[in-house]
Amino acid sequence: MKFGRYILDHKVWLGIGAFLILTINIFLMTLKSSGYLMLYVTVAVGLGVILGMYLDYARIRRFLMEIRQNVDEIDEKYLVADLLAKPEISEEEIICDILKTMELSMAGRVSDYRRRSEEYKEYVETWVHEVKIPISTARMIIENHRSDSVEESGIVDEVERISTYVEQALFYARSEAVEKDYYVKSLNLSEVVGSALTARKKSLISMKASIDMTGLEDATEVLSDGKWLTFILGQIIDNSIKYAKADEKLSLTFFVREDEGRRSLVIKDNGIGMKEEEIDRAFEKGFTGTNGRIGKASTGIGLYLCKKLCLRLGHDINLESKLGEGTSVTITF
Amino acid sequence: MRTIGILEDDSKLGSELKLFLETNGYVGRFISPSQYSNLDEEGLISLLLGENLDLLLLDVGLPGFNGLHICKAFRAKSQVPIIMITSDNSELTELLSITNGADDFIPKPFNTQILLARIGRILDRVYNETKSTDEVLIKTESGAEFSVEFLKGRLLGPDGEIDLSKNEIQILKVLTGRKGEVVSRNEIIEALWDNQAFVDDNTLTVNMTRIKSKLEKVGIKDAIETRRGMGYMLS
Numbered sequence A: 001m002k003f004g005r006y007i008l009d010h011k012v013w014l015g016i017g018a019f020l021i022l023t024i025n026i027f028l029m030t031l032k033s034s035g036y037l038m039l040y041v042t043v044a045v046g047l048g049v050i051l052g053m054y055l056d057y058a059r060i061r062r063f064l065m066e067i068r069q070n071v072d073e074i075d076e077k078y079l080v081a082d083l084l085a086k087p088e089i090s091e092e093e094i095i096c097d098i099l100k101t102m103e104l105s106m107a108g109r110v111s112d113y114r115r116r117s118e119e120y121k122e123y124v125e126t127w128v129h130e131v132k133i134p135i136s137t138a139r140m141i142i143e144n145h146r147s148d149s150v151e152e153s154g155i156v157d158e159v160e161r162i163s164t165y166v167e168q169a170l171f172y173a174r175s176e177a178v179e180k181d182y183y184v185k186s187l188n189l190s191e192v193v194g195s196a197l198t199a200r201k202k203s204l205i206s207m208k209a210s211i212d213m214t215g216l217e218d219a220t221e222v223l224s225d226g227k228w229l230t231f232i233l234g235q236i237i238d239n240s241i242k243y244a245k246a247d248e249k250l251s252l253t254f255f256v257r258e259d260e261g262r263r264s265l266v267i268k269d270n271g272i273g274m275k276e277e278e279i280d281r282a283f284e285k286g287f288t289g290t291n292g293r294i295g296k297a298s299t300g301i302g303l304y305l306c307k308k309l310c311l312r313l314g315h316d317i318n319l320e321s322k323l324g325e326g327t328s329v330t331i332t333f
Numbered sequence B: 001m002r003t004i005g006i007l008e009d010d011s012k013l014g015s016e017l018k019l020f021l022e023t024n025g026y027v028g029r030f031i032s033p034s035q036y037s038n039l040d041e042e043g044l045i046s047l048l049l050g051e052n053l054d055l056l057l058l059d060v061g062l063p064g065f066n067g068l069h070i071c072k073a074f075r076a077k078s079q080v081p082i083i084m085i086t087s088d089n090s091e092l093t094e095l096l097s098i099t100n101g102a103d104d105f106i107p108k109p110f111n112t113q114i115l116l117a118r119i120g121r122i123l124d125r126v127y128n129e130t131k132s133t134d135e136v137l138i139k140t141e142s143g144a145e146f147s148v149e150f151l152k153g154r155l156l157g158p159d160g161e162i163d164l165s166k167n168e169i170q171i172l173k174v175l176t177g178r179k180g181e182v183v184s185r186n187e188i189i190e191a192l193w194d195n196q197a198f199v200d201d202n203t204l205t206v207n208m209t210r211i212k213s214k215l216e217k218v219g220i221k222d223a224i225e226t227r228r229g230m231g232y233m234l235s
Helices: A003-009 A011-030 A035-073 A077-083 A090-144 A148-153 A155-176 A189-198 A201-206 A226-242 A289-293 A302-313 B011-023 B041-050 B067-077 B091-099 B112-127 B130-134 B166-177 B185-194 B201-217
Strands: A185-188 A210-215 A221-224 A251-259 A262-269 A316-322 A326-332 B003-007 B027-031 B055-059 B082-086 B104-107 B135-139 B145-149 B154-157 B160-163 B224-227 B231-234
Touching: A003 A011, A003 A035, A011 A035, A035 A077, A035 A090, A077 A090, A090 A155, A090 B011, A090 B112, A148 A155, A155 A201, A155 A226, A155 A302, A185 A189, A185 A226, A189 A201, A189 A210, A189 A221, A189 A226, A189 A251, A189 B185, A201 A226, A201 B185, A221 A226, A226 A262, A226 A302, A226 A326, A302 A316, B003 B011, B011 B027, B041 B067, B055 B067, B055 B112, B067 B082, B067 B091, B082 B091, B082 B112, B091 B104, B104 B112, B112 B185, B145 B166, B154 B201, B160 B201, B166 B185, B166 B201, B166 B231, B185 B201, B185 B231, B201 B224
Parallel strands: A210 A251, B003 B027, B003 B055, B055 B082, B082 B104
Antiparallel strands: A185 A221, A251 A262, A262 A326, A316 A326, B135 B145, B145 B154, B154 B160, B224 B231
16 A cells, blocks of 8 residues: 555544635634745644644555455465454554454355265265176176177166266265375285276177286385375376277286386376367366367366375376377376 | 075065075075064174084175174174175275174175185185185096196196196186086186286287197196187086
């Protein structure tokens, strides 16, 4: 706040000062006083008004600057009222009071939404657990009534698809959770990769995919949550399946890389790849890219979730790709 | 025949599971919620003990009971192996299951083949039933005999013996288990994948050629028939 601007805002005081000077001078003129006296009154009243305005400006400026600085320094701006010094005059008191009331109402809202989102997450988790029972039953029924017509109907694949989407919903809810619900321990990478592959064996085998895990054979312990990591790898493998070349067999290569003491797992495919300008947006929610739009029923959730879950686990996830050559995803533990 | 108890609150899933186990050579005993809804934990434990089970499939979420408590209490009184089955596929539940005395943990919705494999493995380990699956004696159509020792990884025929690789053992396990049937290439590959051997179509062809030549070396000819576009048959 500049003083000039303050004066402009408070020009009514200048008017009052000018009026005072004028009336006193007219009064002095009728008394036929000397010009010196009139000059003195003009200067004294004029300086008095300016000084008064300046002192007021300095006070307001200090008060407002403190609020501004506090607001700039904290992340949750609405909590600023807690940081203010004790108000000195009634004007400041009223402003502080208003800020405090706003803060209280905001905090109420925030905790209300937090609770609601927590409740929603709990509901989704319960729902997912519930829906897994009929899916298990359906799998059992299919298994108990195996026949060629069941095989040909493709019902097995449909049940698998439901199962995959349900799993995704569960992890979406988990990724949004406020509290920690993962459990980090030392894991054997080839086991985790193995279980993600086994869960997708039907599609991978029917498309005659070749799997190369020789790069995982030694030194493959990492710290992570096994279930979460299996899910993340599953999403990446699902993408490789979805975006495989039509005229070439899918080949998936898994290997470990060590960089500056950090271990990374690389998942590399020979799929259709991505356009260079789309790579940066691959982890964005809802981003489907050109590939996703060419009839591949992409939801743009998979990689977004991978990124979020990796962030929560403290892993980095990166993607490199060349159109027509393939994609490789790197998870750094 | 081994008896497997199923403590699961969903009746439909429980009865399908029982049927599935029975078609796979076990006696399934489904303990439905109506049998224990009036019982307390102690009552349920003695009900389970009275069933003379060889293995228990135990749901973590039972109405009115905590499956983990049941697991611990049952384990305190019995050495019968327990496999926890649950919809809550989290590391924590798995850890809690194991610390409460469970032998294994299988998340729902389970892959039926993996379920069978885990049950088989635990029964083998606990009851030393290795004999039945460790060795198999096959009499071919031409009258020649050969045997496969799965644990030792050896093939024995009239003209001697030869070592088998991990993949070859798995393939022979599938073929000998379904003697006289055509087994598709994909079925064999799936069985290999279930055992963490992620082979592709070409590797299978190589493995099959090796198995045939190994059979010939020990004096067995034409035991495995290749059906174009269908698969393989051991006859």
